[in-house]
Amino acid sequence: MAKVYPQEPSSPQCLTSERETYTLWLKSLVFHSNGCTVYDSNGDIVYRVDNYDRKGRREVNLMDLRGKVLCTIKKRLLAFGCWDGHRCINSNFGSQEQPWFRVKRCNQMIKGKVACQISVGCQRYNIVKTSGKTEAFRIVNMDGQIVAEVIIQYPSFTNMIFQSYNRVIN
Numbered sequence: 625m626a627k628v629y630p631q632e633p634s635s636p637q638c639l640t641s642e643r644e645t646y647t648l649w650l651k652s653l654v655f656h657s658n659g660c661t662v663y664d665s666n667g668d669i670v671y672r673v674d675n676y677d678r679k680g681r682r683e684v685n686l687m688d689l690r691g692k693v694l695c696t697i698k699k700r701l702l703a704f705g706c707w708d709g710h711r712c713i714n715s716n717f718g719s720q721e722q723p724w725f726r727v728k729r730c731n732q733m734i735k736g737k738v739a740c741q742i743s744v745g746c747q748r749y750n751i752v753k754t755s756g757k758t759e760a761f762r763i764v765n766m767d768g769q770i771v772a773e774v775i776i777q778y779p780s781f782t783n784m785i786f787q788s789y790n791r792v793i794n
Contacts, residue, residue: 646670659684685712695724705729705740727751 645665652659652674659674672691675684685693693712700706708723725744739761742749749771754760759776 647663647665649661649663651661653661653669653672654674657674657676659672661669662671662673664670669689671694672687672689673684674687675682681699683696683698686695686697687693695709695711697707697709700708705728707727709725709727711724725742728741728743730738730741737753737755738750739753740751742751742763748766749763750766752762752764754762761774762770763772764770
């Protein structure tokens with residue numbers, strides 16, 4: 625089991641050109657919180673995503689493994705399907721007036737497979753649904769090059785646990 629607050633890594637993490645794989649576990653490490661945990665390919669905790677809002681609909685915080693808030697993602701009021709991401713500098717939660725990035729849901733009738741548009745400064749990206757047997761999304765730049773890919777996988781043991789649970793009830 626990974627530690628929630630392990631020691632600092634000896635070498636700083638940096639951007640690489642190599643492909644990286646992350647696993648998103650839809651459970652929060654904080655008791656009575658709505659969120660998820662992100663693990664790297666070694667099984668170590670890399671990020672936490674939690675919201676502390678009672679209803680859990682307006683704002684989420686992306687944190688490193690030590691609990692330091694890196695950015696806050698806020699749902700825009702009066703804008704259907706639009707979220708703004710603000711960098712958190714010196715524990716100042718989303719103090720910037722200008723968002724660091726913006727995600728906007730697209731109308732499916734107009735855009736086809738494009739589910740959302742992402743704006744990071746002057747750069748634009750699209751979240752595109754892929755066709756096939758598995759549920760998957762790709763983040764592509766305006767040239768159509770794949771920047772990131774999400775493949776939703778369901779573990780096979782979920783079905784086994786559900787079946788054994790039904791036997792206990794009967």
